[in-house]
Amino acid sequence: MKIAVYGREFSNTTLPFVQEVFDCLRKFDVELYVYEKFSQFISGRIYFPRKLWLFKDHHDIKGQVDVMLSLGGDGTMLDTVTLIRDSGIPVIGINFGRLGFLASINKGDIQSAIASLVNREYTIDSRDLLKVDSDRNVFGDENFALNDLTVHRRDNSAMMIIHAYLNGEFLNSYWADGLIVATPTGSTAYSLSCGGPIIFPRSENFLITPISPHNLNVRPVVISDSYTLSFELEGRSSKYLLSLDSRTEVIDCSLKFSVCKAAFQINLVRLNNESYLSTLRNKMLWGIDTRNY
Structure with a gap:
């Protein structure tokens, strides 16, 4: 499977989670494309022993990759829209930010999420x-x-x-x-x-x-x-x-x-254990009485 990775600069507290992402991608023998500026930032911080392909813009990945993986919050996910454009490349986000409506994968679910992604256990949610x-x-x-x-x-x-x-x-x-x-x-x-x-x-x-x-x-x-x-x-x-x-x-x-x-539309990846309704309930804290916490 060919996966493109996009991210912004992050703090040292996020470093272990980013390393976990790359470790999982290596475990599943993924052919990896990394955004050039992000690659420069993680150089010397993240260990990945295999060869990486670099990309600068949508021209370098259109027709080349199967999925775009966004590392960050919803703002980082929005950045990927200008890279994907009308290519139809599905995108999924791991949330290192705050609320995470678009980047819906929690930091604690990295391994299971990437396993589902590589095994193509997901559906496509097209957005206008x-x-x-x-x-x-x-x-x-x-x-x-x-x-x-x-x-x-x-x-x-x-x-x-x-x-x-x-x-x-x-x-x-x-x-x-x-x-x-x-x-x-x-x-x-x-x-x-x-x-x-x-x-x-x-x-x-x-x-x-x-x-x-x-x-x-x-x-x-x-x-x-x-x-x-x-x-x-x-x-x-x-x-x-x-x-x-x-x-x-x-x-x-x-x-x-x-x-x-x-x-054109943007294709968001929805893993088979999640839906828009579940994300909405979890992020909006619907059904939870905060007076009990």
């Missing part, structure tokens, strides 16, 4: 993405996101006004600190903390969630992902922040941009 188009091509060819798009204030305390249009028809002017457009996958991320609902995968929806809206009767809205959303900005500041997952660019208020469904 959103795509951003702008008149200045702000994000280049990385204009897609698995979780969400966010536009928000940059350098002052004044509210911004975001004029939103749905298939060209005026929807609303949001007086707020910002606005989130989330996919069902992203409904458990930033949008959730701003009062947005949880939307199940494959619901074929977008979620529009204002950030601290001035008018309290302005609530999150769920729409079909077959629609195209377009936006115009207004405010006292001349600069704002536009984010796609973990990538952020500074924009000015003259920028017009639109959001629609991307033409």
